[in-house]
Amino acid sequence: MPLLITNARIASENSPDLTNADVLLAEGIIQQIGAVLAVPEATRVIDARGRILLPGMFDAHVHLREPGFEAKETIASGTGAAINGGITGVVMMPNTQPAIDSATVVRQVLEIVKCTAQIPVFCAGCVTKERHGKELSGIDGMRALGVKMLTDDGDTTGDPAVLMRAMQYATEFGMFFASHCEVPELAGPRALNDGPVSYRLGIKGSPACAEEIIIERDIRLAHATGAHIHIQHVSSQLGMESIRAWKHRGDVRLTAELSPHHLLFTDEDIGDYDTHYKMNPPLRTRADKEALLQGLIDGVFDLIATDHAPHTPFEKSQDFTTAPNGITGLDTALVSLHHHFVATHKFGWNLIVKRFSAEPRRLMGLPAAAIAEGQAVDLILFDPAATTTFTRDFMQSKSQNTPFLDQTLNGRVDLVVLGENILLER
Amino acid sequence: MPHKDLLDIASLDRSEIDHLLDQSVPFKELFTRSVKKVPALKGKSVLMLFYEASTRTHSSFEVAAKRLSADVINFDVARSSITKGESVRETVETLQAMRTDFIIVRHSRSGLPGQIAKLTRASVINAGDGAHAHPTQALLDAFTIKEICPDPAGKKVLIVGDILHSRVARSTSLILQKLGVEVAHLGPGSLVPRLCENIRRFTDYPQAMAWTPDFIYLLRVQMERQDVQYFPSLREYHRLYGVTEARLAEIRDRGLYIMHPGPVNRGVELCDAVMDYERTLINDQVENGIAVRMAVLYWLKPGAAQSS
Numbered sequence: 001m002p003l004l005i006t007n008a009r010i011a012s013e014n015s016p017d018l019t020n021a022d023v024l025l026a027e028g029i030i031q032q033i034g035a036v037l038a039v040p041e042a043t044r045v046i047d048a049r050g051r052i053l054l055p056g057m058f059d060a061h062v063h064l065r066e067p068g069f070e071a072k073e074t075i076a077s078g079t080g081a082a083i084n085g086g087i088t089g090v091v092m093m094p095n096t097q098p099a100i101d102s103a104t105v106v107r108q109v110l111e112i113v114k115c116t117a118q119i120p121v122f123c124a125g126c127v128t129k130e131r132h133g134k135e136l137s138g139i140d141g142m143r144a145l146g147v148k149m150l151t152d153d154g155d156t157t158g159d160p161a162v163l164m165r166a167m168q169y170a171t172e173f174g175m176f177f178a179s180h181c182e183v184p185e186l187a188g189p190r191a192l193n194d195g196p197v198s199y200r201l202g203i204k205g206s207p208a209c210a211e212e213i214i215i216e217r218d219i220r221l222a223h224a225t226g227a228h229i230h231i232q233h234v235s236s237q238l239g240m241e242s243i244r245a246w247k248h249r250g251d252v253r254l255t256a257e258l259s260p261h262h263l264l265f266t267d268e269d270i271g272d273y274d275t276h277y278k279m280n281p282p283l284r285t286r287a288d289k290e291a292l293l294q295g296l297i298d299g300v301f302d303l304i305a306t307d308h309a310p311h312t313p314f315e316k317s318q319d320f321t322t323a324p325n326g327i328t329g330l331d332t333a334l335v336s337l338h339h340h341f342v343a344t345h346k347f348g349w350n351l352i353v354k355r356f357s358a359e360p361r362r363l364m365g366l367p368a369a370a371i372a373e374g375q376a377v378d379l380i381l382f383d384p385a386a387t388t389t390f391t392r393d394f395m396q397s398k399s400q401n402t403p404f405l406d407q408t409l410n411g412r413v414d415l416v417v418l419g420e421n422i423l424l425e426r
Numbered sequence: 427m428p429h430k431d432l433l434d435i436a437s438l439d440r441s442e443i444d445h446l447l448d449q450s451v452p453f454k455e456l457f458t459r460s461v462k463k464v465p466a467l468k469g470k471s472v473l474m475l476f477y478e479a480s481t482r483t484h485s486s487f488e489v490a491a492k493r494l495s496a497d498v499i500n501f502d503v504a505r506s507s508i509t510k511g512e513s514v515r516e517t518v519e520t521l522q523a524m525r526t527d528f529i530i531v532r533h534s535r536s537g538l539p540g541q542i543a544k545l546t547r548a549s550v551i552n553a554g555d556g557a558h559a560h561p562t563q564a565l566l567d568a569f570t571i572k573e574i575c576p577d578p579a580g581k582k583v584l585i586v587g588d589i590l591h592s593r594v595a596r597s598t599s600l601i602l603q604k605l606g607v608e609v610a611h612l613g614p615g616s617l618v619p620r621l622c623e624n625i626r627r628f629t630d631y632p633q634a635m636a637w638t639p640d641f642i643y644l645l646r647v648q649m650e651r652q653d654v655q656y657f658p659s660l661r662e663y664h665r666l667y668g669v670t671e672a673r674l675a676e677i678r679d680r681g682l683y684i685m686h687p688g689p690v691n692r693g694v695e696l697c698d699a700v701m702d703y704e705r706t707l708i709n710d711q712v713e714n715g716i717a718v719r720m721a722v723l724y725w726l727k728p729g730a731a732q733s734s
Contacts, residue, residue: 199621201536202555202556202593273536314513314515318514320535320537322535
């Protein structure tokens with residue numbers, strides 16, 4: 001049935017101003033946008049007064065854990081969490097079990113996606129077999145099945161010669177590289193910034209330079225080989241400054257992402273060993289956090305990505321050193337960004353649309369979703385005046401390892417429509 | 427407010443520290459009597475849960491508990507299913523069923539005693555966790571210093587050695603600061619972090635001595651805690667930071683006191699002659715450890731609401 005959304009305030013990536021209009025959807029296409037549209041026969045009408053119409057978000061960095069770690073998350077539950085959070089497309093990282101390092105595994109994952117996911121799920125492939133950093137993965141076989149991003153995410157590809165060869169090889173096929181940046185010998189196994197907090201807690205910290213060195217290394221390898229390098233989840237000010245400087249030079253194909261948690265929290269939030277603030281790269285200082293926000297506003301970061309990393313309550317209830325790294329983000333990202341930044345006028349909806357919807361799709365070679373006549377329907381309706389309480393029941397991820405657990409934030413995703421399907425309605 | 431647990435020094439305020447140190451005095455006086463036991467904790471049980479090898483701290487707690495007439499149960503971690511992959515949570519649930527009143531925990535993981543404390547109604551005493559905290563060591567150090575200087579405010583304590591990996595350095599520095607004592611750290615640059623507020627940092631022995639400390643507190647060099655090499659050799663460490671015979675002469679001239687949490691590495695932190703120096707307080711520290719642990723056991727309230 002056609003759907004007419006009336007009195008919507010439409011957000012776009014190009015302007016902070018919202019446009020008031022009615023939007024008519026039918027057969028999976030945005031048929032018409034106008035000031036006051038007549039209601040065609042047999043059309044459902046949703047009055048969106050006061051609410052904001054946005055293209056669906058796209059998360060270029062998630063861990064869906066299937067196959068191999070289904071107690072943490074499945075493709076079904078993870079994409080359910082995405083829809084719950086207004087996200088209509090995701091790129092899943094290849095650190096599953098088995099790792100996504102060959103056409104065989106890609107095929108297996110795509111089969112699960114086809115059977116259980118209601119939104120597009122793209123696979124990233126490993127740079128090296130089993131992410132061991134030694135032998136190259138089945139690069140062309142994965143490419144033939146649509147893999148575009150290569151990454152050993154969770155770890156750095158330790159040997160620069162291996163990464164350089166992979167860049168020389170796969171760039172010819174139009175693939176690009178995403179880097180989780182850390183020198184393992186400096187970072188150690190502990191996801192905690194090296195500083196007063198790590199000293200107080202008596203856990204050896206990981207210094208920011210452990211991340212910054214590999215950011216710089218991998219950009220230089222891309223510069224030398226002509227590869228496109230995408231720097232994942234930057235956490236430190238100096239890491240960001242490297243990216244800014246190289247973008248200013250303009251002779252390397254370089255993109256970078258920022259996670260909501262590095263924008264929102266610092267190592268001081270860990271308090272008394274709260275594992276909901278343990279992730280890798282770790283939360284750093286207030287100065288880093290503020291610099292990252294400025295970097296996002298300045299355009300140093302191309303996109304926001306959650307690094308959604310579900311873990312079971314048992315795993316996260318272990319001591320800080322033993323508990324695994326990562327927090328969930330799909331259910332919470334959009335509302336938390338609205339609550340902390342849009343509602344407080346740190347940046348506008350155009351930044352959200354550009355960095356959390358349009359640019360991540362472009363990174364994956366997809367057209368940006370937009371609210372425009374003739375476009376395929378891929379949109380969400382967001383109520384800035386409502387609130388969301390992130391209870392265990394509310395969140396659709398199988399895991400609830402998030403600092404937002406049981407918090408109430410301003411904003412609510414009310415409607416998610418993709419093609420002809422209403423995936424969520426509140 | 428009564429505390430259920432003693433996990434670190436940060437959660438004690440000045441009046442609580444003073445109270446514990448004052449309460450330790452009558453317990454220490456007991457040790458000179460022919461009967462060293464009081465019935466204060468008769469019928470209560472104390473479980474010793476030591477995941478990390480320890481002779482001194484373990485015995486000290488055991489003696490303290492027995493002198494208070496508590497029953498002591500040793501949970502043999504090495505022979506339990508903990509080594510077979512049982513999680514801490516499951517172990518604690520098992521222990522909970524034993525309904526002990528106190529659990530004394532030592533573990534190599536920072537923060538783990540605090541986790542156990544959240545899972546049990548028993549009073550948990552941290553007997554050392556990773557590089558985080560060792561609160562009863564800090565109390566006995568403060569008590570030992572107060573025996574020499576009843577009002578220690580303004581005195582200077584130089585802590586020497588591996589500050590980075592040391593829970594003793596953290597807890598003892600903190601308690602001394604809370605008592606108004608000035609604290610400085612001395613050691614190899616790779617082992618003395620620059621992160622401690624209000625603590626002077628030295629990497630050169632003569633400069634540290636020019637600061638005119640009243641007490642020199644030597645930390646045990648623990649090679650086993652070091653994942654990579656932090657200094658070239660024990661020989662070089664002794665030459666740069668150890669109390670050599672020449673340095674002992676200077677220390678004796680100035681009348682400084684020497685402390686060490688034990689066990690000592692002769693020829694590393696100190697030369698043999700230090701053990702016979704009349705102002706070496708190492709044996710006092712051991713004896714005082716029992717008294718302050720008795721005071722802690724007597725003070726904590728099992729089943730009280732969590733303090734931190």
